[in-house]
Amino acid sequence: MISTLLICGGGGSEHEVSLRTADFIERQLRQAEDIALVRVEMDGNGRLTDRNGGVRQLSQDRMLRDENGEAWEVQYVIPSIHGYPGETGDLQSLLELYGIPYYGCGPEASKNCFNKITTKLWLSALGIDNTPYQFLCSNEAEEIGKASMALQEWGQVFVKASNQGSSVGCYKVSSAEELDAALAQAFALSPYVLVEKSLTVRELEVAAYNYEGELVITPPGEVCAPADTFYSYEEKYAEGSRAVTHVEARGLSDAQLGWIKEASRRAFVGLQLKDLSRIDFFLTDDGEIYLNEVNTFPGMTSISMFPKMLENAGHDFSHYLASLIRAAVSRET
Ligand code: ADP
Ligand code: MG
Ligand code: MG
Structure with missing residues (x-):
């Protein structure tokens, strides 16, 4: 039996979603006969804390x-946490x-992908197209001026806290008043803020993961947010979400499929990802493709794309999952 510790929840805004992902993982591992799971x-x-509220401590x-x-004894850990401290690389x-092997990306890859600004710097370094943006490193007048200029130039922007996921701290902005409010909220969540050009897009996502020693990159699936909003927290998780998902996107050309696959491979290898990731793209009206973000620990609820x-x-x-656990533990011994 491989004793595996499933750590869920965490301290960020995505605590609840992390518990739902943990439910999914727990159900999946129940079928694996050689894996004993403890959940905290x-x-x-x-x-x-365990299920009964008893305090548990993991030590060196x-x-x-x-x-x-x-x-x-813990032989393997599954950090089932979206956001801090599991998706941020701290855990x-x-x-x-x-020295305990675990599921998913290492600290550096996690950090680089979780911070939306670092991700963009890496993508540019790797030669992978991403959406035009401005970067604000404080909410002082000079920096805020950059955001106003961006809004003027682009007409509509997305303001994003650099250190959130699940669309928390992400605002669609079309006016100066909305910009002020969005910047205040985003800076309340994170020390850095991104102002991105708002594009009319199809949202495509691929799963990229290691399976039996090979890197697998799936064809893109698609998420369609309702026309009157974007793919917000509510549309992702709330009951009555109107978002529609397709496990395989339709109507993409071979060239587009090839581009997405190659960009995903380059991102996975270049950012040194491991075990799993969901890589998200925007396809614009003009046929341009941008890599939007790399999720090192994508949602795994029963309706999730990964x-x-x-x-x-x-x-x-x-x-x-069971074979990743077995392989990691057998490398240890
Ligand atoms: P998160 O990590 O919170 O998922 P994203 O960068 O993926 O953050 O943004 C959340 C959602 O906001 C996207 O799925 C998309 O619907 C919308 N969005 C974000 N940036 C843009 C953009 N530049 N143009 C159009 N829609 C965007
Ligand atoms: Mg994200
Ligand atoms: Mg996203």
Whole structure:
């Protein structure tokens, strides 16, 4: 039996979604006979509690202890956390220090992809097209001036906190008043803010992951937000979401499919991703394709694109995850 610790929740705005992803992963691993799973929830202070509210502690000797001092050896960790500290690379740094193998990208790749500005710098360095943007490093007048200029030039912009996901801290802005409000809210969440040109787009997403030692890049799926809004938090997760998803996007040319696949491969290899990622693209009205973002720990609720695309590629999710765990643990011994 491989003793695997599923850490879920976390301290960010995506805590609830992280629990739903953990439910999905737990269900998937229940089918794997050689994997014993313990699930703990992490709060904003990094405190771990089990299902009964009992406090658990993970220590450098790779042991998970309960309040009575009883210890369980941890051989593998699944950080099922969107946002801080699981998608940001912080938890991964701790696991590296403790020498415990874990699911997903390392600290550096996680950090580079979670920060929307760092991602753009990397994409440019890798020669991968991304949306035009301005970068604000403070909410002082001079910096805010850059945002006003961008709004004037582009007519409509997206203001984004640099360190959020699930569309938290992401605002569509068409007027100076909206810009002020959006910047205030975005700066309340993050020290850096991105102002991006708003484009009319089709939103395409690929799953890129390691399967039996190979890098798999699926054909793009598509998410269609309702015409009156964008792919906001509500449209992603709330009941009554009107967003429609297609596991395979229709009507793309071979050239477009090839471009997306090559850009995904270059991003996966260049950013040194591992195990999983969902790479999101925008296809504009003019036929331009931009890489929007790289999600190192994409949502895995029952309706999420990553597991759906993986299954659509003919891969069984439970087998995929269990074999990554077995391979990582056997490399250890
Ligand atoms: P998150 O990490 O929160 O998902 P995204 O950058 O993917 O942040 O933005 C969330 C959503 O906002 C996108 O899925 C899309 O619907 C919309 N969006 C973001 N940037 C743009 C843009 N430049 N033009 C048009 N729509 C955008
Ligand atoms: Mg994201
Ligand atoms: Mg997104």
